[in-house]
Every structure is written in structure tokens, then in C-alpha cells.
Amino acid sequence: MSQQSTQHSPITNTRRGDVQGWSQTLIPTAREAPSDAELPSHKLLVRGGFIRRVTAGVYDYLPLGWRVLRKISQIVREEMNAAGGSELLLPALCPTELLKETGRAEMYGDLLFRFEDRHGRDSYLGPTHEEVIVEMARGSITSYKQLPLNLYQIQTKYRDEFRPRAGLLRGREFIMKDAYSFHLSMDGAAGLDAGYDAMYQAYTRIFTRCGLDFSAVEAEAGPIGGSASHEFMVNCESGEDTILVCPETGYAANVEKCEIGERPAPAGGWFAGEPSGDLDRVHTPDCPGIADVCKLLKVKTPHMLKTVVFQTSGENAPAKWVVAVVRGDQDVNEGKVRDEVGCAIALADAEQAKAAGFAIGYVSPAVVSKVESVLMLVDPDAATGMDVAKGKPRFWVTGSDEMDHHVKHFNWLRDLGTDPLSSDKIRVASVRNAAEGDPSPRAPGATLQARRGIEVGHIFKLGCKYSDAMGFAIMDAEQQRQSVIMGCYGIGVSRTLAACVEMSHDEDGIIWPAALAPYHVLITVMKAGDQRQAEVARQLADELSERGVDVLIDDRDERPGVKFKDADLIGLPVRVTLGDKALDQDSVELKGRRDPGKGSLVPRGEAISRCLELLGV
RNA sequence: CGGGGUGUGGCGCAGUUUGGUUAGCGCGUUUGACUGGGGGUCAAAAGGUCGGAGGUUCGAAUCCUCUCACCCCGACCA
Structure with a gap:
């Protein structure tokens, strides 16, 4: 995040951008999407060569897809670290005994990938890691002086969904960032409320940096249990979830959680009225x-x-x-x-x-x-x-x-x-789910509106649910034994990738926000093997790389039409086209992914600054 | 799990109702030529045993039985 240094130092995050030749990597674009794909994100990610299905709900992440996932992960890491989190990695292969302590083996039921190893020991692949981390923490966190603490990991999770669907939006294997915080109080700087708030802020920064149009909404704590909860939803009509918003105040909540405004008794009073007929x-x-x-x-x-x-x-x-x-x-x-x-x-x-x-x-x-x-x-x-x-x-x-x-x-x-x-x-008493058109709970006269979204993040105040169930208590400053209070915080990393495409594409392909684009700039060399074009491409890539820009050079021996179609499909934010006409004028062609037409001619000397401008740097 | 549907080269499909020569087509791939600013043209070539097993039959992609896989719609979740 630091902008202060542009030098390459081993102790800063500043890095040289990657430069890759298309012909040196694997980007298997396709004209047609597989017949089983329905949603744009699924179709475009497969057509663009980002992912490939292996079996129901399980995908290969090809080089382009993996680069996007790494960019998302990096943003998550930076913001989690800035919020005081520490990254670790817990096992995906876990002993089922752990779940017996909390009774979640039964609760998860068939959702759990569960099996016996060669010795007959019952094992499972982690769908989430509350038990695993509490098991670790109760052996390592022994003093109140170690708190508060926030630990997180970015890991592949497993859930044997009844019905995986929509490509990466609901897989049986998916990448998730899960964080857990530990506290001894609800209040105060070290308390859960402050830790939760810090995560709320971090999530807001993460999804903002990812370039997503999202809403944070109040949510039911759900089966993970606990008191407060918010969901982070990417706003998108094709989303699976419905949220309700108050247009006056911005109050937003998931359908299960949403409060309903005052519904006064009818004029005659509750229950009053003549029978409509004989029973x-x-x-x-x-x-x-x-x-x-x-x-x-x-x-x-x-x-x-x-x-x-x-x-x-x-x-x-x-x-x-x-x-x-x-x-x-x-x-x-x-x-x-x-x-x-x-x-x-x-x-x-x-x-x-x-x-x-x-x-x-x-x-x-x-x-x-x-x-x-x-x-x-x-x-x-x-x-x-x-x-x-x-x-x-x-x-x-x-x-x-x-x-x-x-x-x-x-x-x-x-x-x-x-x-x-x-x-x-x-x-x-108000005991039903809210629905569109109900009175807003926050503004008299206003009515709730429904919107669709994709849930990419969810934060919970867990309280002592897991620490009590698993005997995780430590001494406080007054020498009192106290259950540790927890929060947990999830982000669907692979789902975020899909949600981004779902939110941002057109009929030609994906439109990546600069922060998530696998490469920032695509340099399209019109004629493969042309000395001058190759040379300029190399120079431009080098200069961009110096500025930390990731560059993909389309050096394939393909016709221009093929390259342009593929360029739109994979959706890099900036395209630089090198052809003889432009180079004869000591210029290059520059085009933002969203710009219509062929782009504009830019003097060679201004190319770098114009690229950076288009990237919003 | 309940309901609906589909399995034929890497991808998209036809053929199945009414069994009958070497299983077709488009895209992609390979080679060559011509091309060269929005998926170009011509020529040649490689690649499938029809999801799998069993059965009926002189003969099965096609009919029967069983099975596996995948997709879509419903209830849950990052």
C-alpha cells in the first residue's frame, strides 16, 4: 500500500510488474462456452481461459484465473495485516473428533466431506475452521496479555454442496479467507466490539479496493451462532441473495434479518371485525x-x-x-x-x-x-x-x-x-420476514426496496459459543478464569473473482477493475515477427514494469481480428496496439477496455503516462 | 434429496423416433500457400467406437436392463 518508495528494496512491497508473452503461457480462449454454463461469469471465465471445470463444483485455476485470485488475496492480506491480523495456515485435513466437541459433525451432516483413513480414523476436509483454530488457540493462548488477537488464513475449503452451481459462485472446493479474533471483553479497545468494527472497516476497504459495487447489510448470525453479523454483498441482479434497503436512510439487511417498520393497529383495533360468513x-x-x-x-x-x-x-x-x-x-x-x-x-x-x-x-x-x-x-x-x-x-x-x-x-x-x-x-408481534414494500424500520413513510446481490463476505460476533464448547478459557488480570470471546470473519476469495465478472462485463467479455486484472496492460503486436514492433513492445513493457505495471504481450502469430476478440474477452483494462501505421508516426494506439472504437493515437513518449492515467494510478 | 434434462474427437452440435456399408457437421488443432486492423480464404491432415456394463439381434450411437457422470429448478452457505 505504501506509495512512499519507488525503489526496489527487499523490505518494501514495491515490486516490478510482471511481463509475460502470451505464447509463453497458457490462455486457452474459446469462441463458445461449454453448454453447462449459464451465468456470464461462468461462461466468460471459461471462454477467457481463466478456469476449467474438472468435476461438479471443482475447477482448475489456469494462469490467468490464478493471477486474479492472487491479486484478490494480496489485497485481503494487506488490509488484514493493516488491521492487525496475522496470517497462518491450518490444515484442510482434520480429525472429526474436533467437531464432536461442538456437535457440528451432525449439524453439517452431508455438507461435510468425511471419510476414514487407513487406520479407520474419522476425518474431514475443513468447510470452515472454528474448531481447528480453537483447538490450536487453547494450547497456545494462555494469558490475557496475548489478547486481543486476530488470526487469519487463505485456504481451500470443502463443502459437499447438494447442488454446486454457477461456476465459481458455488463450488464444492473454493478459496476462502477466514479470520478469527480473540478477546476477553465485549467493550474497550481490546474488546470484540472494537475488533468486529475493525474487521467491518477492513472489509469495506478490501471490497472498495477490489473495485466492487457492494453493500454491507445486517444479517442473521446463522448456524455458526453468535450475536451480531453483517454480510458484504456485491450488487448484481443475477445474485442469489435478496437484500432489503431503505432508500431514505441506507439501512440494508438480508431478508431474514430485516426489521419491519411500525405497523399500527387498524382503526377498529387488533382482531376486530365482523365474520365474513358462517364458519x-x-x-x-x-x-x-x-x-x-x-x-x-x-x-x-x-x-x-x-x-x-x-x-x-x-x-x-x-x-x-x-x-x-x-x-x-x-x-x-x-x-x-x-x-x-x-x-x-x-x-x-x-x-x-x-x-x-x-x-x-x-x-x-x-x-x-x-x-x-x-x-x-x-x-x-x-x-x-x-x-x-x-x-x-x-x-x-x-x-x-x-x-x-x-x-x-x-x-x-x-x-x-x-x-x-x-x-x-x-x-x-412482528414475526415474519420483511418483504419489498414493507414500511422501513428507520424512516417513517419510506418503504423497503428489494435488491439482488452475491455474498462475498460475512462477519460474525461469535461470543463464547466455541470457546465454551471446547473449554477455551484463560486467566484475566484479576486472576479470574474467563471464556475467550471470539469473532469470525470470512471472505469468499474465489467467489469474489466470479462476482466481479458477474458485475462487470459486456457482450464482448470481461471488464476487469485495474486492481484485480490479471495483467494491467495488454500490448498487442500486430505482426508477429516484425522486428520494430517486437522491439517497441519490449521497451514499453519494460518501462511499464518499472512502474509496477503487469504486462501481457500478445506475441502470437494470429490475425488481428483474433487478437482483438481475445483482448476484449480477457478484459485487461488497457490495450496498447503496435502497428506499422502508428509506429511510422512514432506513436502507439491506446484504448481502455470500456472505450468504444479502436482507441486513440498517442505519441510514443507519452504512452507510459497515458497508460498509468487509464489505470487510475 | 424431490422434480426436469443431457451424455457422440478439445469446444458446440446432428444422427437415436422407424437398428443396416468406412459415425457426420461447424469451431479449434497440424502442414502448406495466399493473406494481414475486429474470430480471413484455399488445399491437405490428425483426432471419436458414440459415458460405462450387460443383454436382444445376422447386425446396436440407435432397442431393453442396470449403472455412472453432468446440468437446470426447489430448501442451505463464503
Whole structure:
């Protein structure tokens, strides 16, 4: 990062740029993409000779692809180091015993590449490394004086995805940077909050330097566990993930995490409204799903009341069961239910729930007055009896609490079996996923907008989850034994490569940001074997290299058309074309990848500075 | 895992329904010539046993059985 020195010293990062001849390396470009590729990033990376598929979700990184990965890694290293991290390398081949300490062998299930070695020892290929690093740390970190600490590695990870897809975007083998931080407190300069914040800042710098258009969004901590979490998403319509943003405040969150703004009670109050008709019990065989019922009864999903049964655990559980009720077209958010209840919850075990009296698949809100120890949370959109917009009673269809039957014209006040407003077993609470069009939680009057993205980074506050499970505690300054508090921070390095292409390409090929381009400048020699052209190419490359610019010289004996097509395809930011016409005028042709046309004639003497200018140096 | 689909030289495909000579085409590759500023032209050549195994048949890329691999759509993740 240091700009202070341009000399070549063994103790600075300043380096001479690489110069490579196309004919000396392997760049197998192709006119057609393999038929299995669908996304632009997949097609272009294969066509441009960056990667090649070996088997499902596993790729060769060819010279060009590997150079980009190294550039990403280098940026990651510089920023991680600047943020106080230290690089190390943990094994990819790990003993399964480690996962038994945290119970994640079961949690990962088939996602884990798992096998026995010749001695029958159970082993796995690391999908992530919390256990491995805690195992290492608990043997090496023995004093509070060693904290805080941030350790990271850049390594190949393995996940036996059910469905690898989209080239590098979801592989079974992929390159990831994973970092882990260790603290003894949440607060203070040495605490997790400060460490987390430093990583947030570092990630922002990393993706900015990579030239990516990205958003940092609030996220669910997910199965890795812990309290706070942010995802870094490359903004891109073809992304797999949906995020919601508030256009007024810039608040952004992943769908699972996104809060919903205030939804006030309707004019008549919660649940109020006349019945839409007599309660009508209908036979709905083999219809446990909302979609099936709607199809059979010819009603639309917003008219359904969906009930999801959870069971609680922990000492402060207010009830044994929690029933969440949302509108049929909306999704229950487990995290919001958990927060509302105030204790750990899990989707109810079907057998146990049935034994307790729940007709799983056909549960109605009235179950609250039928089964013992139930707390019911009703989402505001479901807790109404009037369709205010239409001035009509709400028409609700829901389960009937008996197998294979639903009811029409459910009315909260009439059919619940208890008064929803006075019962302490019933609460109106926001328990569903946010969706586009919902009120923003940060700006009154504003509505949330949906955007697509590709997740390239994810940071978590882990807390003591792993240190407690694995007995990682040390003495603090007061001679108290304390669990070590952790954070973990991931970047999908190979995914970042693909996301960049996904975000930045046109119909001719890739458009690399200068920071990630495998080479910065392509010198296209028009006539292979022409003495003068070869000589100028060599000189230019040399001068550029002196400035730290990486240069690829297209010295192939190919027709110009082939070279230009390939140039656009591999997408280097700057192209210098050396032909007789230009050289006769002591000039060269210069073209930025995004510039239309053939580029402009530039005096030979200005070529270097103009290249640097185009590179934004 | 559920649903849909595909396997024929390095890549993209045709041929399979209705079995029948040496399995075709385009791109790419090699050699030669002509060319030379956006995937050029001509000529010649190499390269596949039709994903694999078994079966039916005088005869199988084609029909049957089993199997393997890969892709797409759904639930999870860097």
C-alpha cells in the first residue's frame, strides 16, 4: 500500500510488474462456452481461459484465473495485516473428533466431506475452521496479555454442496479467507466490539479496493451462532441473495434479518371485525401445504392464516409451545419469534407436537385454547378482522385442528375460543420476514426496496459459543478464569473473482477493475515477427514494469481480428496496439477496455503516462 | 434429496423416433500457400467406437436392463 518508495528494496512491497508473452503461457480462449454454463461469469471465465471445470463444483485455476485470485488475496492480506491480523495456515485435513466437541459433525451432516483413513480414523476436509483454530488457540493462548488477537488464513475449503452451481459462485472446493479474533471483553479497545468494527472497516476497504459495487447489510448470525453479523454483498441482479434497503436512510439487511417498520393497529383495533360468513369446515385431504389448500379451495394465499409450531427450551421459557401465525403469503421468521419469546426455540418435532394435540399441517389459531402451555404470536398483518381498504370483513381460511380439514370464514373474535385481546397467551408481534414494500424500520413513510446481490463476505460476533464448547478459557488480570470471546470473519476469495465478472462485463467479455486484472496492460503486436514492433513492445513493457505495471504481450502469430476478440474477452483494462501505421508516426494506439472504437493515437513518449492515467494510478 | 434434462474427437452440435456399408457437421488443432486492423480464404491432415456394463439381434450411437457422470429448478452457505 505504501506509495512512499519507488525503489526496489527487499523490505518494501514495491515490486516490478510482471511481463509475460502470451505464447509463453497458457490462455486457452474459446469462441463458445461449454453448454453447462449459464451465468456470464461462468461462461466468460471459461471462454477467457481463466478456469476449467474438472468435476461438479471443482475447477482448475489456469494462469490467468490464478493471477486474479492472487491479486484478490494480496489485497485481503494487506488490509488484514493493516488491521492487525496475522496470517497462518491450518490444515484442510482434520480429525472429526474436533467437531464432536461442538456437535457440528451432525449439524453439517452431508455438507461435510468425511471419510476414514487407513487406520479407520474419522476425518474431514475443513468447510470452515472454528474448531481447528480453537483447538490450536487453547494450547497456545494462555494469558490475557496475548489478547486481543486476530488470526487469519487463505485456504481451500470443502463443502459437499447438494447442488454446486454457477461456476465459481458455488463450488464444492473454493478459496476462502477466514479470520478469527480473540478477546476477553465485549467493550474497550481490546474488546470484540472494537475488533468486529475493525474487521467491518477492513472489509469495506478490501471490497472498495477490489473495485466492487457492494453493500454491507445486517444479517442473521446463522448456524455458526453468535450475536451480531453483517454480510458484504456485491450488487448484481443475477445474485442469489435478496437484500432489503431503505432508500431514505441506507439501512440494508438480508431478508431474514430485516426489521419491519411500525405497523399500527387498524382503526377498529387488533382482531376486530365482523365474520365474513358462517364458519365452514371443509375436507382437504392430503393438503398440509398452503399452496395445496389454496389450489383445492381456490383461494389466494393472502387469505390464509399460516400457523407454525415451535417448541421452547431453556429455563426462562414462558410456555412449552410457541405458535406463530402469519398470513399465508408471508414467511415466519424464526429469529424474530425467538427474540419475542426470549428463549431458545426450535421447529416443533412433528411426533411430539402431535402427541401434545397439534394437528401438524392443519393447526388453527384456536389451538391456543385447546393445548396446554401455548404462547401464540400473531403477526400484525394476520391480526385483523377487517379489510380496511375494501371496507369488508376479512375472509380467513385456516386449519381446523383436525387432520385433512380446514375452515373458511375464520373470525378471530368468534372462533378463537378465547378473547385474543385479554388473553395473556396471545400477543401481536412482528414475526415474519420483511418483504419489498414493507414500511422501513428507520424512516417513517419510506418503504423497503428489494435488491439482488452475491455474498462475498460475512462477519460474525461469535461470543463464547466455541470457546465454551471446547473449554477455551484463560486467566484475566484479576486472576479470574474467563471464556475467550471470539469473532469470525470470512471472505469468499474465489467467489469474489466470479462476482466481479458477474458485475462487470459486456457482450464482448470481461471488464476487469485495474486492481484485480490479471495483467494491467495488454500490448498487442500486430505482426508477429516484425522486428520494430517486437522491439517497441519490449521497451514499453519494460518501462511499464518499472512502474509496477503487469504486462501481457500478445506475441502470437494470429490475425488481428483474433487478437482483438481475445483482448476484449480477457478484459485487461488497457490495450496498447503496435502497428506499422502508428509506429511510422512514432506513436502507439491506446484504448481502455470500456472505450468504444479502436482507441486513440498517442505519441510514443507519452504512452507510459497515458497508460498509468487509464489505470487510475 | 424431490422434480426436469443431457451424455457422440478439445469446444458446440446432428444422427437415436422407424437398428443396416468406412459415425457426420461447424469451431479449434497440424502442414502448406495466399493473406494481414475486429474470430480471413484455399488445399491437405490428425483426432471419436458414440459415458460405462450387460443383454436382444445376422447386425446396436440407435432397442431393453442396470449403472455412472453432468446440468437446470426447489430448501442451505463464503
